[in-house]
Amino acid sequence: MSDERQRVALVTGAAGGIGAATARTLAAEGAAVVVHDLRREGRLQELAEELGDTACAVAADLSDAAAADALWHEAVGWRGHIDVLVNNAGIYEAARPDDDLAVWQAAWERTLAICLVSPAALCRAAIASFREQPGGGIIVNLASRAAWRGEDADYWHYAAAKAGVVAMTKTIARQYGRQGVTAFAVAPGFVDTPFNAPAVEEHGMELFVNDTALGEVAQPQDVANVIAFLASGKARHATGATVDVNTASYVR
């Protein structure tokens, strides 16, 4: 396949566990990949070098929706088009109800900005591009089991942000399908990534293993496989759906 016709994906948070596995999987399946994270140096740059000519590294701070919009345009500029958006970057930072209101509110605003508003800004920019290009485009948004089950006491904001991601994805699927846009959400449970390092440190891995139906926690590749399938174009009529990848720890 020539470069002009090669599918191009943008994967945010690609220096992290699920994002890196997704970028590698999409590249192995023949896509070119714009790999994004907060900083270019370190793991992001190493990933881009590992993937070679089929990858381009772009840094942007997704606590700012304007930076998310600029990221989209920079990503499109690399090969002239993006066909798949994987909204994967995210944070898991506590907002303790016993903290001062200003501290609690700042934590809410930061999580909503990174986990909901910037993904929304990227969807907004992607839809504007996808509706203008032959073949449209595919959006895969990372939600969470927390969207349905709820989350621990210090994480209402994270659960609310991820429920927002699910509602946003359904709306995009319903409103833009005729313009060539399909949209999916993926809702992991516990995945063995740096995201969970503090929780594992505090509680030990055994707690999370015991919560699964398989006696083992999911690895980043288990989620990446599902994302890559949704991104492949083989699941068009599942548009609007959320796929759970939580090892039956929460079956809805």
Ligand SMILES: NC(=O)c1ccc[n+]([C@@H]2O[C@H](COP(=O)([O-])OP(=O)(O)OC[C@H]3O[C@@H](n4cnc5c(N)ncnc54)[C@H](O)[C@@H]3O)[C@@H](O)[C@H]2O)c1
């Ligand atoms: N790991 C899990 O158990 C789990 C469970 C449910 C949902 N998820 C979701 O999956 C996605 C990926 O999680 P992961 O486990 O791979 O996490 P991770 O921490 O390994 O990777 C997340 C990446 O997002 C990037 N990021 C964070 N803040 C950013 C910012 N302001 N600007 C740009 N990039 C930023 C980080 O640098 C990091 O590389 C997240 O959306 C997360 O909410 C993860």
